Amino acid sequence: MTLTSSVLTHALRRPQPPARPRPWGMWAASVLSAATLIGLAVPALGWAAVAFWAVVPGLVLVRALPSTGLSALGLVPALSASVTVLLSTVSLWLGWWPPRLVTAIAAGLAAGYSAMSLSRPAWPAVALPSGRWARVALGMVAVSLLLWLLSLPGIAGNRIGATFGPLVATPTFAAALLLAVLAFLVALRLRHVGLLWTTLALTCLIERGTAPLTLDAPSVDWAYKHLGVIDLITTTGTLHRGLDIYQGWPGFFAAIGWVSVSSGVSPFAIASWFTLAVTFAGVFAMYTLGRALRFSTPSALAAAMVALVVNWVAQDYFSPQALGYVLAIVTAALVVRARTNRVAGVLAVVVFAALVVSHQLTPFWLLGAIAVLMVFGRVSWRLAAVLAAVALAQLAANFEIASAYGLFTGVDVLANAKTGAAADLGSLALTVHGVSNRIATLGLWALAAALAVAALVRQRWARWRRGPGLVIAVLAFSPFGILLAQSYGGEALLRVMLYSIPGCALLVGPWLTRLLAGDLRRRLAAGLVLVILAAAGAQAYFATYYHYAVTKAEYQAQVLLERGVPGRAYLSPGSAFWPVRASEAYAWRLTDDWEYDRPLQNEGDGLRSADYLLALEAHLENRSAPTFALYGPRMDAYADYRGIAPLGTLDALRETLRHRPGWDVVIDADGVTVFRYTPVRTRTQEAATWHP
Secondary structure, eight states, X not given: OOOOOSOHHHHTOOOOOOSSOXXXXXXXXXXXXXXXXXXXTOGGGHHHHHHHHHHHHHHHHHHHSOOOSSOHHHHHHHHHHHHXXXXXXXXXXHTOOOXXXXXXXXXXXXXXXXXXXXXXXXXXXXXXXXXXXXXXXXXXXXXXXXXXXXXXXXXXXXXXXXXXXXXXXXXXXXXXXXXXXXXXXXXXXXXXXXXXXHHHHHHXXXXXXXXXXXXXXXXXXXXXXXXXXXXXXXXXXXXXXXXXXXXXXXXXXXXXXXXXXXXXXXHHHXXXXXXXXXXXXXXXXXXXXXXXXXXXXXXHHHHHHHHHHTOOSOTTSSSHHHHHHHHHHHHHHHHHHTTTOHHHHHHHHHHHHHHHTTOSSHHHHHHHHHXXXXXXXXXOHHHHHHHHHHHHHHHHHTHHHHHHTOSOOOSOHHHHHOOTTTTOOOOHHHHXXXXXXXXXXXXXXXXXXXXXXXXXXXXXXXXXXXXXXXXXXXXXXXXXXXXXXXXXXXXXXXXXXXXXXXXXXXXXXXXXXXXXXXXXXXXXXXXXXXXXXXXXXXXXXXXXXXXXXXXXXXXXXXXXXXXXXXXXXXXXXXXXXXXXXXXXXXXXXXXXXXXXXXXXXXXXXXXXXTTHHHHHHHHHHXXXXXXXXXXXXXXXXXXXXXXXXXXXXXXXXXXXXXXXXXXXXXXXXXXXXXXXXXXXXXXXXXXXXXXX
């Protein structure tokens, strides 16, 4: 048997999705609702409530409302998240915070509704793969899964020594990812939907399931600022307007806090698995958007795969923008369908409202894209006006907060496109990282632009404008408009890449599908393109894996200091990338001194200078409270990676401080060392004599 496609015509047909979700969805809702009710009294079932809020509201809405014609796979998690975000946010606004009570009521209602909706499950017919190439694909899946599992212990045990990340340090890990991508290509050639979903799910697990299985804490330091906000909300049950920008856009934090309190599962545990969950939700959202544009199932799944493997930006960590990315894709799908379906328009407003209260930038990129589509008659002006009113009302209510962070940094594309790493001296590892992300980014943009132009030339303007081509092109290239207005703190170009991924993937995915239906040369070209994009994207994503890998000891030390040190004190990391503001106690410390946790690496002429320690002590002596200097196991390698200081500088400094007069060791365990420097005039303060 040869790898041929006699089913191309059938594969490119555009079957309509079912008008109603299959009855098994109500069985899932019934089980989760019952488990949630029991879990309110049995802590061991706490995760049931997490699953309830992640799935059941969307299942009930999709079942109860008239059909939108869109795939429930993408709608259910997005609608569930939107309901949770809006419910918890409105609760905070009203000053009434009863997560467990509302969860009990919601689970009871959902259990009753799902019980009335139960019927014999119409299980989908599963066509098992047959033929030599199908067996080859299944074999590749099995070997890939085995290699990945074998890689996990090595990845977990090599936190510090892998300069270029686990993809280079652990060859079996790289081989597992490569085999998963190759298996997907074979499945795409065969047009076997079950194989496509299997290989796509496996790629998700390898790409984003590795971290929770090999790290003892959620990755990325910034995630811990988000944990601190959630702790503040769950502890006080209210917002603290003016404290920071998060209080004006509380949707994500309120939702996680709501789920945590109602389930008894800590935000720390939820954060550990968040990236994997939001990645699957993003894949489902991309599939739904592709189907909304009338793509065949293989083409929609190919677009989802491209979007997954090129996303190296690492904005899928525990953060509002990760949720916002998914909500934006589903909103786009609903807006596309709203031209012919009123229910889709209503749901678009609901999902967009949840996006608006969760993130500052994402809704305005999406709103700009919708405005362009409205001009060309692809979106109703009424729907566009409603969405604009929602976004502008949220901005107006928080204008004072937003303006303090800079709404407009000038029409200077080059300046706005500069990233935070532009001034770093860097290392070989940083150079390799930069090359990898440029291959993934520029390769995706160039290929997508070429395909968009080719489609326009081939179809001519009138036909192209009426078809999906215009919608996709606007989604792909409208994010560049951000550079006309915002530097976004040195992250604007990263946001452009992130927001451009869905549209670019929608251009590239169907093209790969068409190539794989052709002759051997075209099949090889398609395979080479996807493998290059996947390899470059994966290296760019995993290059910083260990640098971003916060340890549980770091988190525990930070929380202990924030909550335990009495009175005024500076909690200053020795260098960047430390989990600051990780508990609710950050609120009063931030109110007391905005710079209480500013890193120490740049004092004097910086860590590289010969007189750094003298300059540091002179600076600390002028402070009005004792300083707790925090050093962790990742700092030295990260400083070398970014070119902040040569390898060994921070470790040598740490050893020097152990024996230097004026410095006390407060904590020294599990790679974490905390020193205290006490200025002469502060020796009578409470923090000067505190010990854990």
